Amino acid sequence: MNGQAANELLVASGISKRFGGVQALRDVSLALRRGEVCGLIGPNGAGKTSFFNVLTGLYSADQGQVIFDGQPLPLGVPHRIAGLGIARTFQNIRLFGAMSALENVMVGRHARLHSGVLGAVLRTAATRREEAQTEARAHDLLRYVGIDRLANHQATHLSYGDQRRLEIARALATEPKLLALDEPAAGMNATETAGLRALIEKLRADGLTVLLIEHDVKLVMGLCDRVAVLDYGEKIAEGIPELVRRDPRVISAYLGTELNDA
Amino acid sequence: MDIFIQQIINGLVLGSIYALVALGYTMVYGILGLINFAHGEVVMIGALTALTAIGLLLPAGLPGPMLVLAGLLIAIPVCMAVGFTVERIAYRPLRHAPRLAPLITAIGVSIVLQQLAMIGWGRNYHTFPALLPTAPHQFAGAAITDLQIIIVLTAAVLMAGLVWLVNRTRLGRAMRATAENPAVARLMGVDVDRVISFTFVLGSALAAVAGVMVAANYSIAHYAMGFMLGLKAFTAAVLGGIGNLGGAMLGGLLLGIIESLAAGYIGDLTGGFLGSHYKDVFAFFVLILVLVFRPSGLMGEKVAERA
Amino acid sequence: MSATNARLKSRLGIALIAVALAVLPFVVGAGFGNSWVRIIDFALLYIMLALGLNIVVGFAGLLDLGYIAFYAVGAYLYALLSSPHLAQAFPALFAAAPGWPVWLVLPLGAGLAGLCGVLLGTPTLKLRGDYLAIVTLGFGEIIRIFLNNLNAPANITNGPQGINNIAAVHIGGHALNRPLELFGIVLPGVHLHYYFFLALTLLVIFVCVRLQDSRLGRAWVAIREDEVAARACGINTRNVKLLAFGLGATFGGVAGGLFASFQGFVSPESFGLLESIMVLCMVVLGGMGHIPGVILGAVLLALLPEALRWGAVPMQQSLFGKVLIDPESLRLLLFGVALVLVMRWRPEGLWPSALRRRELSTHAADGA
Numbered sequence: 001m002n003g004q005a006a007n008e009l010l011v012a013s014g015i016s017k018r019f020g021g022v023q024a025l026r027d028v029s030l031a032l033r034r035g036e037v038c039g040l041i042g043p044n045g046a047g048k049t050s051f052f053n054v055l056t057g058l059y060s061a062d063q064g065q066v067i068f069d070g071q072p073l074p075l076g077v078p079h080r081i082a083g084l085g086i087a088r089t090f091q092n093i094r095l096f097g098a099m100s101a102l103e104n105v106m107v108g109r110h111a112r113l114h115s116g117v118l119g120a121v122l123r124t125a126a127t128r129r130e131e132a133q134t135e136a137r138a139h140d141l142l143r144y145v146g147i148d149r150l151a152n153h154q155a156t157h158l159s160y161g162d163q164r165r166l167e168i169a170r171a172l173a174t175e176p177k178l179l180a181l182d183e184p185a186a187g188m189n190a191t192e193t194a195g196l197r198a199l200i201e202k203l204r205a206d207g208l209t210v211l212l213i214e215h216d217v218k219l220v221m222g223l224c225d226r227v228a229v230l231d232y233g234e235k236i237a238e239g240i241p242e243l244v245r246r247d248p249r250v251i252s253a254y255l256g257t258e259l260n261d262a
Numbered sequence: 263m264d265i266f267i268q269q270i271i272n273g274l275v276l277g278s279i280y281a282l283v284a285l286g287y288t289m290v291y292g293i294l295g296l297i298n299f300a301h302g303e304v305v306m307i308g309a310l311t312a313l314t315a316i317g318l319l320l321p322a323g324l325p326g327p328m329l330v331l332a333g334l335l336i337a338i339p340v341c342m343a344v345g346f347t348v349e350r351i352a353y354r355p356l357r358h359a360p361r362l363a364p365l366i367t368a369i370g371v372s373i374v375l376q377q378l379a380m381i382g383w384g385r386n387y388h389t390f391p392a393l394l395p396t397a398p399h400q401f402a403g404a405a406i407t408d409l410q411i412i413i414v415l416t417a418a419v420l421m422a423g424l425v426w427l428v429n430r431t432r433l434g435r436a437m438r439a440t441a442e443n444p445a446v447a448r449l450m451g452v453d454v455d456r457v458i459s460f461t462f463v464l465g466s467a468l469a470a471v472a473g474v475m476v477a478a479n480y481s482i483a484h485y486a487m488g489f490m491l492g493l494k495a496f497t498a499a500v501l502g503g504i505g506n507l508g509g510a511m512l513g514g515l516l517l518g519i520i521e522s523l524a525a526g527y528i529g530d531l532t533g534g535f536l537g538s539h540y541k542d543v544f545a546f547f548v549l550i551l552v553l554v555f556r557p558s559g560l561m562g563e564k565v566a567e568r569a
Numbered sequence: 570m571s572a573t574n575a576r577l578k579s580r581l582g583i584a585l586i587a588v589a590l591a592v593l594p595f596v597v598g599a600g601f602g603n604s605w606v607r608i609i610d611f612a613l614l615y616i617m618l619a620l621g622l623n624i625v626v627g628f629a630g631l632l633d634l635g636y637i638a639f640y641a642v643g644a645y646l647y648a649l650l651s652s653p654h655l656a657q658a659f660p661a662l663f664a665a666a667p668g669w670p671v672w673l674v675l676p677l678g679a680g681l682a683g684l685c686g687v688l689l690g691t692p693t694l695k696l697r698g699d700y701l702a703i704v705t706l707g708f709g710e711i712i713r714i715f716l717n718n719l720n721a722p723a724n725i726t727n728g729p730q731g732i733n734n735i736a737a738v739h740i741g742g743h744a745l746n747r748p749l750e751l752f753g754i755v756l757p758g759v760h761l762h763y764y765f766f767l768a769l770t771l772l773v774i775f776v777c778v779r780l781q782d783s784r785l786g787r788a789w790v791a792i793r794e795d796e797v798a799a800r801a802c803g804i805n806t807r808n809v810k811l812l813a814f815g816l817g818a819t820f821g822g823v824a825g826g827l828f829a830s831f832q833g834f835v836s837p838e839s840f841g842l843l844e845s846i847m848v849l850c851m852v853v854l855g856g857m858g859h860i861p862g863v864i865l866g867a868v869l870l871a872l873l874p875e876a877l878r879w880g881a882v883p884m885q886q887s888l889f890g891k892v893l894i895d896p897e898s899l900r901l902l903l904f905g906v907a908l909v910l911v912m913r914w915r916p917e918g919l920w921p922s923a924l925r926r927r928e929l930s931t932h933a934a935d936g937a
Contacts, residue, residue, distance in 0.1 A: 056801060082803035090801075096794035099787070100572075107791045111803025113784050117812065120783030121776050127783070134784075152572060174803050297699045352909050361698055362632055363912045366853055369634070369846060370908025377902040381894055489842075493710075496703060539718050546707035553700050554692040 009034045009178060009209050010086075015054055015064035017047075017233075024050040026233045027064070032178065037200060037210040039224035039241070041217070043253055047233040048213045049091060052182055055211070056088045057081035069177060083111045087176035089167040091183045091213075095155040101166050102151040105138035108173025141169040145199060161192035168199065179203065180211045185219055197223055221245060229253065264403030269526040270519060271401070275410045275479060277518020278417035282472040283495030284502070284510035285424060286465030292441040292505035293461050294357075299368040300348055302492015303375035304341050304466050308473030309483040310383050312337040313390055326393030330474065337470040344375070345466025346459055354455070372489070379485040387484045390477040413475045420468060421511055427464075428507060437461060441505065490542060494521075497549040503562025512561060520548060579861055583774075590767060594760045605875075606759040610831060612871035613766035614824050617773050619851040619867040620860065621820025624777065626849065627858035628786060629813035630793030631694070632702040634845055635709025639818040641716060641840035642685050643678035643825025648732040648835045649725075650674050658724040671738045675826045682822025683815045690814035694807055709845055716837040731836025738765065738830045746833070762831055769827065773820060777860050780816070789813055790858070843901060850904045854911055856918025865920050874900050 010032040017025040025047045032038050040048050053059040055066060060076030067073070074080045087108075096104050113134060119127040142148040145165040150158055158166060164184055171179055181200075185193045193216065200223060203210055214220045220227060221241040229237040229244060231253040237244050244250055283305055290298045312333030319332055352371050356364045394412060398405035428434035439447040440457045448454050476491060477483040494517060502513025525541040552559065594606045618640060625633045649655055651674060656663040669677075693704045720728030737746035737758075745765060746758040780786050788809045791799040800806050829835045847870060855866020877896040885892050894902070911918065 058797065058801070078797075078800040079803050079805045082801055088801055090798065094795045094798035094801075096791045096798065098794055099790060103787060103790075107787050107799070107804070108802050110784060110788055110791075115784050117780070117785065117816070120785055121779045123779060131783075170802065295699075297703065352913070355913050359912070359916065362626075362630065362857075363916055365632055365699055365702055366849070367909050367912040369849070370905045370912070373843075373846065373901055373905030374909065377898045377905060380898050381902075493703075493707070497707075500700075500703075540714065543711050543714050546711050549707050550693070550704055553696055553704055557696060557700065 007033050010068045012066045013064055016062045017050055017054060017059060018062055023233050028235050030228055032209055032211060034209055035207055036225040037204050037212060037223055039220040039227040040211060040213045041220055041227060042230035046230040048230055049182060052180055052213060056086055056180060082174050085177035086180060087171035087174045088180040089171055089182055089184060093163045093167055095163060095167060097156040099155055100152050101142060101155055102138050104155050104166055105141050105169050105173045106134050108170040109134045112175055141172050145169045161188055178209045178211060182213045183215060185214060185216045193219060265526060267402050268404035269522040271404055271406050273519030273522030275413050276522060277515035278414045279472050279475050280495045280498045280518050281511045281514025282417050282468045284498040284514045285507060286469050287496050288499040288504055288510040289461050289465050293458060296364050297368060300371040300375055301469060302488035303372050304344055304469040305473040305491055306379060306488030307344055308337040308341045308470030309477040310379060311340045312474045313388055313477060313483050330393050334471060334474050337474060338467050341466040341470035342463045345462040349459060349462040376485060383485055387482050390481045390483050392481060394478060409478060413479060420471060425507060494545040497545045500549060500559055501552050503559025506561050509559050509561035517545060517548060520544060594763045603757055603759050606763060608875055610759060610762050610766055612868050613770045614828055615871040616770050616864050616867040617820055617824040618848050619863050620773050620777050621817045622848050623852050623863045624813050625817035626852050628789040629810055631810060632698055633705045634702050635705035636821060636848055637840050637845040638709040638712040639682040639686060639821030640825040641712055642682045643822030644829040644835045646678040646681050647674055647826035647829040648735045651736040652732050652734050654727060654732045675823055678826035679819045679822040683819035686815040686818025687811055690811045694810045709842060713837050713840050729837060731834060733834040735829050735833045766827060847904060850908060854907055854918055856921040859920060859922035862918050862920035
């Protein structure tokens, strides 16, 4: 049991969140193991993104807590959560449009850098070194996701698939232990989705833990080590993909349709 | 005690005017999410237009109330035209621009209207003729004039009419739908552009009435009168909960009363250190306090956090 | 490639301008008289102000409509410390004008203004952008109303009359408002102020350029572009915004102190909302977030009233036989029209940065 606990990177327990009259999350618990790719699926409006927003600090939770890497997460304080090692992407891509791809990734390094006003104005040796390292690291990450040739292009001018990759590179720049991807394959064509899958597998091979919201059931079932299913704000199933897809509650939540095709 | 009641009465009168102007802010904000800085200038244009019209009609020898009514009937369409034009020329092209753009435009429009008014009406203060009976009635130890009673009653009737219009008519339903979600409203067949135009026109009509009220109440009109009034009315809208009609009315009345009471008592409260020339500061303090501690206002729903 | 090229070009441009600036007061003074050198001195103050506001509006995307309040704080602090007013008003407390040295008074004013910025920003920066605009506007008016009324019961600001007899900046024992003979050339006070202001303006530009191209500069732009994403990237948006606000206020405070010393007189009139809007206009017209653009905007609008006085007044007289629109309201009218037109047709300003131009025009294209 102890070994099990040490193996768990994140343990969310009893998370509840209400918006006005809508119970977005009801007593949701979920544990993520180090190095796994865990899928979070469910019908539209099931609370997946709400759960993501709680984990990454955009929402505070009404109830429940999250232990991450042995310490409680400061829910509702996104920049600290990013500092502790959870990075995310957004369902509707949110890049810094006016900046180049490279600068976007450099912003992701923010929490890992230290230079302040004085360092910036005087351009001290430490600042210069830090800036050079940041730029080099940003190039590395762009190369890692395969878009280094676009480093100096403005973010909004990248193709859809490349914007997704850039967002992942920016998230990786924060040096996360957990990467949370919110529908990364949405709007992608088959080639782009295949490329994305290869990228996520590379991330797993490099030891990163990944939490994935996805509608593309084929991608989820093929890629994920485990899958959790949310419906109406409650977790209705969790386990390896083969078992989850046969779970009657899951099938009824999806009305038996989506799980077979896609 | 009678000073207290007197200040409450003054506050109610002032508050009715704030409420009328606040409705214009809150309707536009509810639908476009825009602070229409230029709204206060529409109030000023209403006051000065009515003043000019009354000046022209004065030789006709009509009775005072008729003259005021005639002034109103001319000021209202002029203000509606101004509101319509401003929305059409300045705001509509920026409907999808970054947030800062319409706000900066609104400031620009406000300055343009103010300076045009200055060119047209000059820098001087204009005396608004005393056309309505101002003989005071005694009421619980305080004085209230017919003019004040007329202002409060007119404001009440107009607000009731507005509530009816928004809640009971087709157009009102279209307004509410647009405020809720413009894209969906459009899909449901609502002509969103028309609704927005109508909102500006409606708010401007109320502003015209408020302008005449202010000018009559203080017997004065001036090209720069709209700025501070507009700011206070906006404060009232925020205090009540911006986007909420009832909130604008409540906020207007409350702010009017707060301001009157504060102006009446600040000297005593601060041992004479601060005098009533700080009257204009209270509205800002109220604004800052509300925004910091309860940005959704008194009657606003708590805005859901959104990612 | 093109980015480094552009940077090189703009650096070269700045260098060329700097050389031209060194001889400017003599050329202008000889050609148009020293009153024009004085106007250029004011233009330099406006450049500092506009660059300060640019950090807040242009970089961080926070609309501050009460920016002039920080200018007022700097100006009044300088005025109180460098004029006999306090000694006259409170003979028991202040013996005489202490004649504080400039290297102490200016940083004090800057610090106090910065502190005011942080105090105002702390509760308000979590507000949405348009609310922030209104709150800062209110703050600006509050400061002005206090300046106007704090002459009774204790005469701190001398009310609407303002404070006069403010000592000019002394450098090396020489008061800048007195002519100085150097190598046989007599430099009038306006020239001395020119060089002093120019030096400080260059310093402000330097600081802005360095900040823009740093971790903080990137964080500001990130917040401007998408605050939620910025937070998710680990940026403490509240602190970073506060820093922008405080730094902008600091620059305003410095410019205010210089203004007080240069004029020798301050009154609440100089710090109204329209002044805030004029500085905003400089930033918007020049190009939000682009330092050379903001400088251009500041110079253009600082020279505008003079241009109107020299151009519009005679023109109206010859056309209509009288002055229909006085230059002051024509100036304000033009500000208003400029704000509307720039937002409508050229939101990136007259001289935008390469990236910003693309961004804003893409936004416009999305909207169309």
